[in-house]
Amino acid sequence: MPNTSYDALIIGSGQAGNPLATALADAGQRVALIEENLLGGSCINYGCSPVKAMLASAERAHQLRTATDFGVKGAEPAVDMAAVVSRKDEIIGTMREGVRSNLTEEHKGITVLEGHAAFTGPRNILFTPATGPLQELTAKRIFINTGTRATIPEVEGLEGLPYLTTTQLLDLKELPEHLIILGGGYIGLEFSQMFRRFGSQVTIIESGSQLLEREDDDVCEALSKILTDEGVEIVLDAKVRLVSRNAEGMFTLTASTKQGERRLRGTHLLVATGRTPNTDTLGLDKAGIKLDDKQFIEVNERLETNVRGVYALGDIHGGPQFTHISYDDFRVVRDNLLARSKRRSAKQRPLPxxxxxxxxxxxxxxxxxxxxxxxxxxxxxxxxxxxxxxxxxxxxxxxxxxxxxxxxxxxxxxxxxxxxxxxxxxxxxxxxxxxxxxxxxxxxxxxxxxxxxxxxxxxxxxxxxx
Missing domain, CATH: 3.30.390.30 (FAD/NAD-linked reductase, C-terminal dimerisation domain)
Known part of the structure; x- marks a missing residue:
């Protein structure tokens, strides 16, 4: 089994890992970046960019639908979901290729490896490529930027059903007749308005007493009214205890509410109940890296783990999960490692x-x-x-x-x-x-x-x- 050594090894091609790779390479370091899925991480592939691209299509549909309010004769839009998805794919495909070009052509000293990485020791990685033999990799410093995935709640009957995560919904080429969204966070809200404007019936089911649990009541109430005025149904204080699907493909969610038991039915189900860190297949125990009780990696203000020389960047270390925070993680690590005069901390920074x-x-x-x-x-x-x-x-x-x-x-x-x-x-x-x-x-x-x-x-x- 071949053994290769690097100055820096980055696991995950997200909004922190990519710029860190180029910064370290430009400083003369030999860098390897390992990506198991798609270059660009969640933001480009199934987060910010594709969602906002499809929201733009939904806004155009809404403008056509409301054109008569502005004295312009309009008509009910005919939404072609396959074309909407195709436009989104073209946008993110260009962005993804831009990432690949930046890493492989515009900066020397970066090796992009496609496959799975797992620790075998504090500085040792077993790399399983998509094709070819296993490799042992070592590095002076290792940076983990593997992000999160959709959390699937433990609800009776849900396992094995063809529910959708946001990643899958972004590729759906037919318009749902009635989309049920389990979860009233910002992801659920953006998708609710998007698909309502495309023409679907939409129901949000939230276990809490309000949408966006971290916002003030008046903000949540105002946003709820805006969505309900557009036709989105919102069901709060609803604890879903059973999910089923009949032979015709109709989902039924049985929920306990303050008004008693309710059965909510829809043709499609989106699960948007939070994110789970991608730490379970990295072999972190073999490196002695500590996790918190939610399986996020624990880090200090410099984003270093309890293992010296191993860092965690982006959503994988918990806290606010936003692209701009991940990018700032890159700046924290870059300045602390490459610009000693610019000591930076990941604590007490603004959170827009x-x-x-x-x-x-x-x-x-x-x-x-x-x-x-x-x-x-x-x-x-x-x-x-x-x-x-x-x-x-x-x-x-x-x-x-x-x-x-x-x-x-x-x-x-x-x-x-x-x-x-x-x-x-x-x-x-x-x-x-x-x-x-x-x-x-x-x-x-x-x-x-x-x-x-x-x-x-x-x-x-x-x-x-x-």
Missing amino acids: YCVYTEPQLGRIGLNESQAQEQGIEYRVASMPVLTIGRARETSRTGGFWKVLVDEKDHIVGASVLCAEGGELMTMFQLIMMGNLKYQQLQNMVIAHPSWAEGLNNVFAKLAKPK
Whole structure:
């Protein structure tokens, strides 16, 4: 069995592993990157990029369906799901090939290996290629970037049924008549609006008392109303205890609710109840790498595991599972290893994120629940979107802005449920980084008519929380 040694060995081609490979190679290191599935990781292949590409198709369908509201004669759109999927595949295929070119052609010193990696010791990897003999690999440093997969809940009857994960739903070439979504997190919400706009009946079943469990009640209530107004059925406080499927292919979910037992039926079932780390086939025990109680890899502020020289980046170490956080993991490791003068920590960094419903929910800093938990004195400013001129002109009036201000007049958090909410949230992030006071925004000259004009007006009714 051949034995090959590298300076760095990266397991997983995600949004942290790929740029780390190029940075280390450019610094003169000999790098191997092992990928068992598709280059680019979850974001490119079955996460951000394909979902947003298909959301764009759903938005076009919605625009056609609502064209008469704008004085334009329209018609009910005829959605060709095969064409929607084909467009998505073309986009991500180009992105995936860009990753391959970047790793194999644009940077010297990187060896891309396709197959499975498992530890046999702290610095030793057994590589099983897709074809060919096994190989023993060793490296001075090893970086784990293997991400997560869909969590499948233990519900009676579910095992063995042809339910869908998000990965499979993205490749579905026929439109579901009635899509049931098990899980009311941001993944479930984005898919619910997408397929409702394509023309499916959609039902969300959530075990908790609200959608998006980490958001404030008023945000969840507003987003729920937006979805239900579009025709999405939302069933909360529903504990699914049995799933079955009849000979005609109809799923039945039996759930306990506060109103009693309910049976919900649909032609397709999407399971979107969270993510499980891909740690179970890596042989981590043979390297002595510690996991937490949810099987995520434990790391310190430099993203190093308890085994010196072995690091974990991206979703595999738990915490917020976002592409931009994974990419920042790369920056933390890069600067600590290659730019000693730029010591970076993965702790206490800002956490911006966006839920890509329409309107979008952009979030930065603290919400009210978090501020109260931390005992922070704050005032809150809230403004309905319909007060913004741009919203009325475009008929995109759903949602509201909510901003938290501390005792020194600095912004400590914002929830922006609004068209272009992610872009507007980033403005608040810049304001927070610049340590500006809210009064400076009230008096700032902002181009009219723009969504950003809300920065002038949102603080008009700044008050203590009720």
